[in-house]
Structure formats: C-alpha cells, structure tokens
Amino acid sequence: MEVPEKNAGVISSEEENATPTYGLSDDTVQEIQNAVDRNDSDFIHAQLKNLHSADMADLIEQLKPKLRLPFLTIMKGRLDPDVYSDLDENVREHLVDDMEPAEIASFVNELELDDAVDILENFEEDDQQEVLKEIPPDDRAVLEEGLSFGEDSAGRLMQRDLIAVPEYWNIGQTIDYMRDTSDLPQEFYEIFVVDPRHHPIGSVPLNRAMRNKRNVAVRDIMDTEQKLIPVDMDQEDVAYLFQQYRLTSAAVVNEDGALIGVITVDDIVDVINEEAEEDILRLGGVSEDDLFGSAFSTARARFPWLFVNLFTASAASFAISFFDATMQAIIALAILMPIVASMGGNAGTQTLTVAVRAIATKELTAANMLRILVKEIMVALSNGCIFALLVGTIAWLWFSDPLIGIIIAGAMVVNILVAGIAGMLVPVTLDRFNIDPAIASSVFVTMMTDIVGFVGFLGLATVVLL
C-alpha cells in the first residue's frame, strides 16, 4: 500500500490563511518555455517537482508544439503516467507518434484500466498490437478484454479490481481480509456481497462497515437495493443512472448476471463532461473538440457542416429568386427580408436548444410532448405578435408605407410560429429515429425559418402589393 510522503504538501503558516491558488499561471508556462529553449533542465525539474499530473498535462498543452518533445526529453523518467491520460487527445497522439512501442507500453501498463483502454483505443489496429506485445501477458489479457467491450460502453469505464465477500462473512472477517490482501484496488467506496455464483446480492458502504462491530454479518447491514449495470450499457445511460440515483459506485455484471467490475462516480464526472461537450459542440456545428488539432484537420472536420449549410442557404436563395420581379418593383422588400428570417432563426434556436437539452436529460418524453408543444405555440404567438408590432411599426415609419408594415408583421408572426413548432418537432422526430438531435436539428430548423421567412414575406408582398 502506498503511504504518502509525510508533510509533502503542508503549507507554511504564512500561506495558511491566504486563498489557495491551484493550477498553472500564464507566467509559469512562459518561464518553462524559456527554460526549454535554453535547455535548462535543473530549473524545470525544480519548478515542476510537485506539479500534479493534471496540471502537468495542461502545461504540455500550453507549450508551443515544437517545444513539447524537447520538454518530454527533459522530463524523461520523471513524468507520472497519469499525465498521458490527462492530455488532450490531439496533443497525446502527436507526442505518442514519436515514441517506441516499448516506451508507450511502459506508461500504459501503469495506468488504471479505463485510462489505459482509453489511450489504446485511439491507436491504429497495428500500432495497438505493437504496444500490447510489449506488455506482460497477464496485464495484456486484461487490456485486451477491456478493448473488447464496445466503445462508450460500461465495460470501458469499469475497474476490474474490487472487494467482493460472501454474505455469511462478518465485518471482522472482511476487515482482516482487506488488511491481509495486498492486491486491492487503489480507491473503493463499498464492499460488494456476492452469492456462490458470484452474482451481486448487496453492498455495504465503507463508512457503514467501519461503524459496525466486528461480529456483525455483512448480510445484516448490506443495501440490497442495487443498481446493476450491464457491461454493454451505453456510457450515457450509465451517467444517467449515477445522476438520477446519486450513486457513488455501482456493480457491473456480465450477461449471466455475475459481478465483473465496478464503476465509480469520478469516472462518471468525465462522462458527463464529455456528453455535455458533445452536445455543445454539435449544436454549434462542430463535430469534435479541435482546439489542439492542426489547422488542416480542423478545417477538414468543420467542412461538412458548412457544406450542408451551403445547400440550405442556396435553397433559401433559390426560393427568393422566384420573387425577383417583386423585389425589383419594391426594393424595400430586399432590404427588410433578412429581419424576418433572422428573427425566426433565433426563435427557432431558442426552442430547439431547450428541446435538445430536455431530451438529453429525459425530461421531454412522449407523456408530456404534446403539452409542451402547445406551450411553445403559445410562447411563439405571444412573442411573435409583440415583435410583429415592433417590426411593422419600424418598417412603416422607415419606408412611409403602412402596407409594408402590415406585410412584414404578418410574415413575422407566421415565421416565429413555424420556428416554435419546428424547434420542438424536429429534435423530437430525430430522437425518435435515433439520430442525435444535437447534431442535425439546427440545420433543419434554420432551413425552415429561412425559407418560410423569405417566402412568407416576399409571397405576401407579391399578393398584396402587385
């Protein structure tokens, strides 16, 4: 068992009352860059002696790309393997590209299973095999099994190390077992109780185990209401269970119902972040976090979304082209038409954002969908009417023509109403067809509000004015 160095992190009494600061400062990054430039390894070693692996990863990310490899050379043998797992994927891939398989294997093998699998799964099949070959057979088998579970499944998140005891044991036996066994997980929060077939039948939180006398049987104090996680469950559903039931850890079972692993809440924190990030980026038309990606790969990844948008924007222009005579007769229409489309687009984005989020948190269901659609229609009518009044007045005064005011007001109400309905129905429909609503809702809704905005306004004008 690891016993931490005594007093390693005790803060002196002067500092004690100050607000602690965590993480890296921009100055530190600059100082380290300068030191790498002049190859001053003593300075770097002294400065970074007690830096946490997560801060070290941040530091590497902040360094100029060309200084990262020299920095790693200076830090050789001093880097906590966790640094590699904390690194941004783009930066890690770039660094690992230059390493020998044996070198990669040596840090991968020191990581926790889920972190190791996380790194290996991003390798090409061949490179993965090269690295695995360098890992001792026992550990390799565990890693290979980890890799065999589907991407983003519970199997990928779980740890294999756990404490499981038979139900007839008492607390004393359990504690003695824990004291005598050296091969225990580093962190755990509960003791699982299993039947002879190794099926989990309950669990005892550590604090409850400690508070009970040695002669108490585990079966008498165990929680029997368990949330068991099938090994192939999607990580998004696992995260939902942890949040919904405020779990700290949960047993993972195979298809026979036998206990094969445990997932703890700290792994879930990462999943929640990943899933939220995915939704934010997808709503913004970005397929993956590309902050540290190269300009080329970033441009390529962002291209498809812009390409789709080129089609929808062209479709809108095509719709407008039918009204060229109307616009030529009354040029005010060409001047005003972006307002109707823009207001509809924004109202639609508001509704679809709420809907996409509510689908992700399972708050928007078949049971309340109709009710919430009706509400969105009322919201759209109410804001639509107010903005119609405002825009109508502006247009009237601007072009001194009450009819133009009335036309734009009518088009505005229609478009905001369409925006509210589409903003609700598009994500719900995509979700029904198992398409992530975050990825495609925006393009459909904006296309509808653009076309309805332009055609509604120009069409109404053609009917009324010509």
Next chain:
Amino acid sequence: MEVPEKNAGVISSEEENATPTYGLSDDTVQEIQNAVDRNDSDFIHAQLKNLHSADMADLIEQLKPKLRLPFLTIMKGRLDPDVYSDLDENVREHLVDDMEPAEIASFVNELELDDAVDILENFEEDDQQEVLKEIPPDDRAVLEEGLSFGEDSAGRLMQRDLIAVPEYWNIGQTIDYMRDTSDLPQEFYEIFVVDPRHHPIGSVPLNRAMRNKRNVAVRDIMDTEQKLIPVDMDQEDVAYLFQQYRLTSAAVVNEDGALIGVITVDDIVDVINEEAEEDILRLGGVSEDDLFGSAFSTARARFPWLFVNLFTASAASFAISFFDATMQAIIALAILMPIVASMGGNAGTQTLTVAVRAIATKELTAANMLRILVKEIMVALSNGCIFALLVGTIAWLWFSDPLIGIIIAGAMVVNILVAGIAGMLVPVTLDRFNIDPAIASSVFVTMMTDIVGFVGFLGLATVVLL
C-alpha cells in the same frame, strides 16, 4: 444507523438475467394519471411503493399540471422529502405555493443541508422567514448560516457533518469513535485529521483506514497534500478542482483556515450539469431552463434575446439599404446575398463554440491564445477559399455572369475570415471583462458576419459592376 430492509430489492431468479430497466415508462405515467383522475389511491400506493425519490420527482413533472396537487394529496405522508429536492424548480415552486409554512418546514428540515438551502434560497424573503420560524432553533441556525453564504459558493454546497480526528489518534481509536458516535454523516469517504486549532492537516481515505492495523497512527498514513476549498469559492471553480484533481471529497475552510465542512463529488456532479446546461442554453439564447415554466414566463424570459436580435437584424437591413440602387440594377445580388451572410454566421458559430467551451475548461489561456488565433485564421482561409470557389461557380452558372461569381467568391473569403477572427476574439474579450462569453458572443459575432457579409458583397458589387 439506518439498516435497510432485508431483501427489499432482490430480484427474482427469472428476472436476474434480464437487462435491468430503470426509470419511468410512459405507460406508468399514463396509468398513474388515470388513477389520479378516478382518485384510486390504493392503486397508486401499490404501484409506487418502491419508487426512488428521483423517479417520483420525474413522475410528478410528467403529470398534467392540474393533476399534481391531487396526486400530492393522495401521496400525503408517503413522499420521501428528497422528492422535493429532486423536482424541477418551476414545478416545485408551483406546488409549494399551495403549502402551509409548517408543511414546507417539515420536509425541508429532513433534507441534507445543501438541498434544504437550495430550496429555501428560491423563496421570497418573507416566505423564507415564515418557513424558518417553523424549524427548531438548532436546525434553523444551521440553515440560516447556510443561507448566509453567497449563492453558488462552496459554502452552499458543503455538508457540515464530517469526521475529524486529532493527528495523535490511531486507527483503533478512530474506528471506536465512529462506532460509538451516533451523530455521524450519512455518507463520507475520508477522515479528516486536524490540528488543535481545527485546521485540516491531512486526510485518510476510508479504504486506507480499514486496511491498516488498529495501532497505526493516522498521522502516518494520512495524505498531506490536500486541496482546501475556501468557503467563498465559486462553485464553478470548485467543480474545476474536483475534475482537475479527480477528488472524491475535499475539506472546506473558513477565512481563518479552520475546517468547517466537506464537499463530496456527488454534489459536484450536479454543479457540472448545471454549468454545462447554463452554457448550452445561453449559447442558444435562452436564459434558464424553461421546459416546465408557464407560457407567459417562458415568453417573457426569451423576449430580451429576440429584442437584441431585432436590433442587430435591423442594423444589417440598414446597412443593406445603402445599396438599394445596386440591387435594383442587378436583382441577382438580392437573391444571393443571404448565402454570404449565412455561411459567415455558421463559420463564426463554429469558432465561437470551440472558444467558449475552451474558456470554460481553461484550455484557452493567454499563453496559447495567439497561436490558436493564427490557427483559426488558417482554418478560415482554407475553408473560405474552398467555399468561395464553390459559391462563385454556382453563382456564375446560375446568373451566367462570371463577374457575379468573382464578387460573391471575394465576399465569401472576407466574411469567413472575419467570422474566424471574431469567433475567437469576441469570447476572449468578453471573458477578459468578466462577461460570460456564452451569453453574448453569438449576438456580436452574428452581427459582424451579417453586416460584413451584406456590405462586403453589395459593396464589392457596387464598385465592380456599377
């Protein structure tokens, strides 16, 4: 200590191998609605006997609003107080409005401190006092202190109950103390070690305490590297610390450095969700989760964003109006102009989404800002040129005029470049001025891409064609 009912949740052997299902089905919601309609309390009690508080809260949210109060009446005395804390804020406010202060006080007082404070802080000052008056003085003092901490501060998140022992104690003394004291927190993962002034000097994870012999001194196995959290730290920063350093729990200290509470990772899961939700909604122009809000309050909350958009859209129209003669001469320009603006808007949204997210995760800093800006410019130039070529060709073929193709291509490159630069600099600048970049970036960036898109295209056309 609570000992759970034996076998309460054991699944029968037939079910055992099936994939467990969690949460509510839409059918259940429908059945319960029908039962409330016919006031069939026996059916409801039988159906919902073992329902988890979080699922119960979901059920109430899914019920038609007018059935919620009758449902509560049927469930009177059977509802876990946690249900109120799990409920959506809008739904809870609506239900609590109809309750007597004593009734509210009775469930608030059974909640954990952070959950209780969370509910009370949303009350009007008067109502809050009414409820507090009904709570026994000791508990009231704790709640009042909780409320005295700033909203969204560490003080609001922390639990006061914790285990703190002097450093000269050994494991045996600590375990005996835990066994003999009944007034312990429900859940905890580590034992804090304090000096005589009650300053935390280390902590022992429960699993380590259990694995050591009774005669081992806590000071010899404690982690001295602690992440101490000042009581007034913002919850977003607290969440950052937990994620960055993979903490399970952390000590909260007052301004004198004394240990006054503990924050655990399950509270952080909620914070991470809240903060991610806030970013998603703000980027979509929605100020708060309004799924369960009334149509009136929803329309009112979404109004300001649309109002701001009305200004920016009108500004774009105003810019267009200077080119009325150009458009009248060549109506193709009016038809094509939305494409340039739309492509710029989308490219800008991509960049600003990545930037807003990277600012939130502290990946985008002063140290790498310039480098990433240069990258964004390269991305913009590369995609800008490709789309200029595409759009230029389309426009040329459509209107059989190569000059129109060249003009729209030029405007496209300029606008996508402006989008990339603004998408980066606007959020960074807002953040520098301590304005949440998620809330305002989009409006600034879209205004710029709209105006540059229209003016660039029409202006270029005026110079070249007229």
